[in-house]
Amino acid sequence: MHLILGASGQLGSRVAHRLLDAGEPVRAVTRHPQRVEALATRGAEVIQGDLLERDWMPAALNGARSVVLAAHGLVPPSRKNHPDAVDGTGTRHLLDQASRNGVERVVHVSVAGGKGPETSFMKVKRQTEGHLRASGLPHTILRPTVFMENHALVLMGEPLRDKGSVTLFGRGATPLNWISAGDVADRVVEALGDMDAPDATVEIGGPEVLSRLEVLALLEEALGRSAKRRHAPVAVVRILKGVVGPFHPGMRHLLELVLAEETRPDSVPVDPTRFQWIGPTRVAEVVERWVHGDRSAA
Numbered sequence: 001m002h003l004i005l006g007a008s009g010q011l012g013s014r015v016a017h018r019l020l021d022a023g024e025p026v027r028a029v030t031r032h033p034q035r036v037e038a039l040a041t042r043g044a045e046v047i048q049g050d051l052l053e054r055d056w057m058p059a060a061l062n063g064a065r066s067v068v069l070a071a072h073g074l075v076p077p078s079r080k081n082h083p084d085a086v087d088g089t090g091t092r093h094l095l096d097q098a099s100r101n102g103v104e105r106v107v108h109v110s111v112a113g114g115k116g117p118e119t120s121f122m123k124v125k126r127q128t129e130g131h132l133r134a135s136g137l138p139h140t141i142l143r144p145t146v147f148m149e150n151h152a153l154v155l156m157g158e159p160l161r162d163k164g165s166v167t168l169f170g171r172g173a174t175p176l177n178w179i180s181a182g183d184v185a186d187r188v189v190e191a192l193g194d195m196d197a198p199d200a201t202v203e204i205g206g207p208e209v210l211s212r213l214e215v216l217a218l219l220e221e222a223l224g225r226s227a228k229r230r231h232a233p234v235a236v237v238r239i240l241k242g243v244v245g246p247f248h249p250g251m252r253h254l255l256e257l258v259l260a261e262e263t264r265p266d267s268v269p270v271d272p273t274r275f276q277w278i279g280p281t282r283v284a285e286v287v288e289r290w291v292h293g294d295r296s297a298a
């Protein structure tokens, strides 16, 4: 049985569907079971679980050979459900229970780093990676770059298609490496396929370095529609972080990432020599499939 945290998300849902395609048993964890109805219909067991709580964990782990960690608390920004609580404490509690339950393999989806100082979000991810290594649980840690499906399609494509307007933080000109969640899902499934593989931490990226503005141009071309662009100025983001951040951990993490991308480009991963694997899918392919409603290759 494969236990999947974040089974309703971009990555977790793809992992779950790929495993079901291969006839593997899947247990999907979500706080909102209606979000994984498509998985339930295909035979996945559904567990209502929240990483901020622990009571559901023993039942979820019972009989689980592997655990996929693909949940995060970064978006939407929340006072209660934020990276320190979800990617940090909650995930670490799950790992503690997993080692007591004889789980044979953990695939942990972390995040790639840049050359510069780590953001608070990255520090939380790295702490949990360290906790996993220290647990003795056999594991693969994947550190992917920016997912095309979230950052291109959800953040820009959908508002462009539905409202004709897109909001960018700052100029949106920082070069970013983009990977498709589908390629990451393939790597997760591959890691689950070899239960005896040595422990590994793998930085993975995609084939292109593009700014958000360049990706927006691809979306505009594919949709045949120009975006009314709004740019939230960096100064405003900085003030917002100073005012709201101390009381709102979710906003603090998110705004720090936004500011780092705009003002410290060395905080984002772009250098292909850092990647041990580069996914084949290009942004234009994901955009084309989305525009034409082709889910088969997702």
Ligand SMILES: NC(=O)c1ccc[n+]([C@@H]2O[C@H](COP(=O)([O-])OP(=O)(O)OC[C@H]3O[C@@H](n4cnc5c(N)ncnc54)[C@H](OP(=O)(O)O)[C@@H]3O)[C@@H](O)[C@H]2O)c1
Pocket: 005, 006, 007, 008, 009, 010, 011, 012, 029, 030, 031, 032, 035, 049, 050, 051, 052, 069, 070, 071, 072, 073, 075, 081, 086, 109, 110, 111, 112, 143, 144, 145, 146, 147, 148, 150, 151, 181
């Ligand atoms: N998106 C990116 O660009 C990117 C880049 C690099 C690495 N990653 C990493 O890849 C993994 C998957 O990200 P994604 O973009 O696929 O996620 P996503 O689509 O944003 O979905 C987030 C998932 O986290 C779950 N979640 C949030 N709070 C939770 C809580 N308290 N308890 C249990 N589950 C909770 C949500 O489940 P429910 O709401 O259904 O409960 C949802 O399935 C994460 O570890 C993320 O850090 C993402």
